[in-house]
Amino acid sequence: MDLTVEEESILNGEEGETRQKMMEILVGIGKVFGAERMVRIRSAQVSGASYKTIGRWGLEWLNGLNAKATVPAVLNPVGMDRIRWEEMGIDQEFAKNQKDVMAAYERLGIRLECTCTPYYLHITEYGDHLAWSESSAVAYANSVIGARTNREGGPSALAAAILGVTPCYGLHLIKNRNPDLCFSVEGVPERTDESWYGALGYLAGKISGNRIPVFTGIRPARDQLKNLGAAMAATGATALYHVKDITPEARIFNYTTTGLETVNITGDEVAEVYASIEPDAIAIGCPHCSEEEIKKIASLLKDCSIKRPLYIFASRGVIARCKDTVSLIEKSGAGVYADTCMVVSPALEKYRTIMVSSGKALSYVPNMCGAKAVIGTLEECIRAACRD
Numbered sequence: 001m002d003l004t005v006e007e008e009s010i011l012n013g014e015e016g017e018t019r020q021k022m023m024e025i026l027v028g029i030g031k032v033f034g035a036e037r038m039v040r041i042r043s044a045q046v047s048g049a050s051y052k053t054i055g056r057w058g059l060e061w062l063n064g065l066n067a068k069a070t071v072p073a074v075l076n077p078v079g080m081d082r083i084r085w086e087e088m089g090i091d092q093e094f095a096k097n098q099k100d101v102m103a104a105y106e107r108l109g110i111r112l113e114c115t116c117t118p119y120y121l122h123i124t125e126y127g128d129h130l131a132w133s134e135s136s137a138v139a140y141a142n143s144v145i146g147a148r149t150n151r152e153g154g155p156s157a158l159a160a161a162i163l164g165v166t167p168c169y170g171l172h173l174i175k176n177r178n179p180d181l182c183f184s185v186e187g188v189p190e191r192t193d194e195s196w197y198g199a200l201g202y203l204a205g206k207i208s209g210n211r212i213p214v215f216t217g218i219r220p221a222r223d224q225l226k227n228l229g230a231a232m233a234a235t236g237a238t239a240l241y242h243v244k245d246i247t248p249e250a251r252i253f254n255y256t257t258t259g260l261e262t263v264n265i266t267g268d269e270v271a272e273v274y275a276s277i278e279p280d281a282i283a284i285g286c287p288h289c290s291e292e293e294i295k296k297i298a299s300l301l302k303d304c305s306i307k308r309p310l311y312i313f314a315s316r317g318v319i320a321r322c323k324d325t326v327s328l329i330e331k332s333g334a335g336v337y338a339d340t341c342m343v344v345s346p347a348l349e350k351y352r353t354i355m356v357s358s359g360k361a362l363s364y365v366p367n368m369c370g371a372k373a374v375i376g377t378l379e380e381c382i383r384a385a386c387r388d
């Protein structure tokens with residue numbers, strides 16, 4: 001790789017052992033993927049934050065590092081709400097270990113925002129280069145914002161946060177961002193919500209794998225795009241997708257679908273993803289809820305009281321911006337938690353069947369929580385939570 005003088009000196013250990021280690025990670029990845037140089041990044045988002053996923057060895061590795069992030073960098077969700085963890089039923093030992101992980105990241109200069117929706121913090125714009133690692137955040141940044149990031153692992157995102165650069169390959173290069181598959185969606189119901197796009201993404205990701213699809217026949221709004229990408233990143237490895245006439249690069253480059261392999265997906269096929277099973281608990285907010293979603297939940301819960309556990313997850317920043325609405329929701333008996341989610345927290349492992357409104361959660365809950373997952377619309381989720 002063609003490194004600058006400064007990058008060479010970091011690699012030679014002239015700026016300390018941790019910065020050298022971090023540069024070795026980035027150069028190693030750059031060489032594997034044929035990057036010619038590094039590119040400066042605007043922000044980083046670091047996964048590997050829940051003690052449930054990184055465990056003792058991950059914590060020891062973090063504790064051995066000594067450096068500070070040099071660009072805005074936020075943490076992915078951790079295994080508990082860092083203030084209300086006892087209410088979530090998290091045990092003392094897990095909480096202690098999780099606090100140690102958060103302290104280690106904080107010492108490294110990573111903001112404890114603990115969210116997979118860092119785009120709600122307004123830290124990125126069209127054309128920015130980023131080093132983000134949570135798969136749904138990566139899909140959103142690339143597809144909905146038109147920023148450029150590869151799907152980083154936890155260590156490479158941390159290295160990029162500390163050094164402010166990432167190897168320039170893959171989705172950092174415009175030439176690699178063209179669609180190579182077309183999903184033609186037909187028979188879209190008149191009323192669709194976020195969950196419908198989650199179910200569509202759940203199907204589409206299984207077909208597209210790591211290709212870059214362009215969708216025709218749909219007109220999703222922002223939160224629907226969020227769910228579509230999150231589900232495709234879970235059942236496939238989607239890091240970028242386009243929607244004709246909707247997403248920024250599809251509008252700017254006006255991609256032709258002529259000559260692309262085309263797969264038809266029908267509304268009936270999407271409807272089959274839904275199942276009617278009584279859940280033990282309901283979990284909403286994968287990816288973390290936006291303010292609009294919190295408001296929708298509050299209006300659906302009006303005059304209802306909760307009969308089964310209803311968990312809602314959002315970033316601390318979003319919760320702070322709609323405090324009054326969150327209080328209304330909690331009056332019904334539901335819990336609105338920050339910093340964590342139904343997948344990375346051990347709190348939901350006690351349930352046998354969990355209803356979600358997200359294609360990504362539908363895919364991850366069985367493996368990560370050992371529970372059966374069913375998807376429902378937001379309305380169905382709230383109705384299930386209020387049923388005896």
Ligand code: F3S
Nearest residue numbers: 116136286287341343
């Ligand atoms: Fe976010 Fe957890 Fe879903 S990290 S995308 S809410 S699995």
